[in-house]
Amino acid sequence: MKLSPNQFDQHAKSGLLPIYWCCGDESLLVQEAGEALRRVAASQGFDERELHHVDSSFSWAETLTSANSLSLFASRKIIEIRLKAGKLDEQAGKALASYLDNPNPDTIILLISAKLDSNASRSKGYKLVDKVGGIVTLWPIEGYQLVKWIEQRLNAAKLKADQEACQLLADRVEGNLLAAVQEIEKLKLLVDGDTVTAKTVMQVVADSSRYTVFNLSDRMLTGNPGEALKVLNGLRGEGAEVILILWALTREVRILVQLASSTNINASFKQLRIFDRRQPIYRKALSRMSKRQGLGALDHCRRIDNMAKGAEKGNVWDELSLLVLTVCGHSLAIQQP
Known part of the structure; x- marks a missing residue:
């Protein structure tokens, strides 16, 4: 049944x-x-x-x-x-x-x-x-269904949110329902009153942590090496786990490789649950990185993982910095095809 x-x-x-x-x-x-x-x-x-x-x-x-x-x-x-x-x-x-x-x-x-x-x-x-x-x-909840699901969760938390706020929160969590629940819990604690707007979501997300792996991913994909390294160093200073950072970066590199291999990028965006608001930063990253370079970066992720586990020699934080610079398209890091 x-x-x-x-x-x-x-x-x-x-x-x-x-x-x-x-x-x-x-x-x-x-x-x-x-x-x-x-x-x-x-x-x-x-x-x-x-x-x-x-x-x-x-x-x-x-x-x-x-x-x-x-x-x-x-x-x-x-x-x-x-x-x-x-x-x-x-x-x-x-x-x-x-x-x-x-x-x-x-x-x-x-x-x-x-x-x-x-x-x-x-x-x-x-x-x-x-x-x-x-x-x-x-089944996974995605697209418009995710926006409605977030709206229902906010209502259950006795919070009223407009469509733009729900969409922004959906973009922020990228289909991760557990992350969505955590963000809603933050909103319950930090919002004055019971009304949530897009501005409220942006303020709460920005205030919840000075440095996050999401900040790092965004700055890396948009090709901002200075800001990306600043966030990476901030995460290091706050005692962030290397494995968590590497997981986030590897995920983005793997997505870039999949998109670079695609013959229909719009269909791939849908399949990978990359919503409209975030598609431009992936397109920007793809303009800097070929499939071959992406595969090289993915292999770099593998080697960093080995270093973190003690199976390969190297400075994990230096290698993470080099990986970030590579995806940013920095001339000192990227390998020409």
Whole structure:
């Protein structure tokens, strides 16, 4: 049975199913779907929770044996199993088939995973869960849907925002829903009154941190080496993690390589969820950097990662500075094709 989180309350009135599977790439949505299901189940007496992660020490047999046993302190429970991949292997499928042949009515199995693998829906395990349980697939929120989602979140936080403010915040978080929630929490704390405008968003975002990896990415893409290095040095002075900075820069370089390889850049912008407001800075970066240079920068990211892990010699901060200068198109750093 296919379900969405907003159906849980109505669905629960006819009785909960023995197993549910919440899956998707948007970790925030998957997390909130699990919370919503646990909340509905708690209202029906499922007030104990066991949490398991599928790793080398995990045993489906032992876990499902637990599903058939009752606690001394609670009569009903949820067994939450976090899958390592978006699929059920043969061992998992067999174990679940055996359990679901006669499931414990006082236990709910909740599977949590990333987006399903391309072949997952054809597996016996998936078909079994779909037949006797509920599958909740969470899709990415993008474009106009993201703007509406942000507007709804602001309203839930008792904040009123105009369209421009919602669009600006959507551009700022670039599809990262967790970042959007964090920005809305900042707005709740820092905004006077309950009205949010585009000016308010810009002020709060600017005031929340003097230096951020987002500032660094923007200045690098626009080709401003002086400002980019200033932000990089500021992040270093504030004790920012090298891995976080490298993650942000690698992400931008990878996007540039994908765009440089594209035969239809507008379609690629849409596929990569790069909104209209940010497209000009990527176009500007592409005017300075060829695909070959982008691949070279991507390899530079790999070497910096090795340095950060101690697998290769070098000064990480010096190399990050050189990487930033390369993407900025600085004549001392960029390699001609």
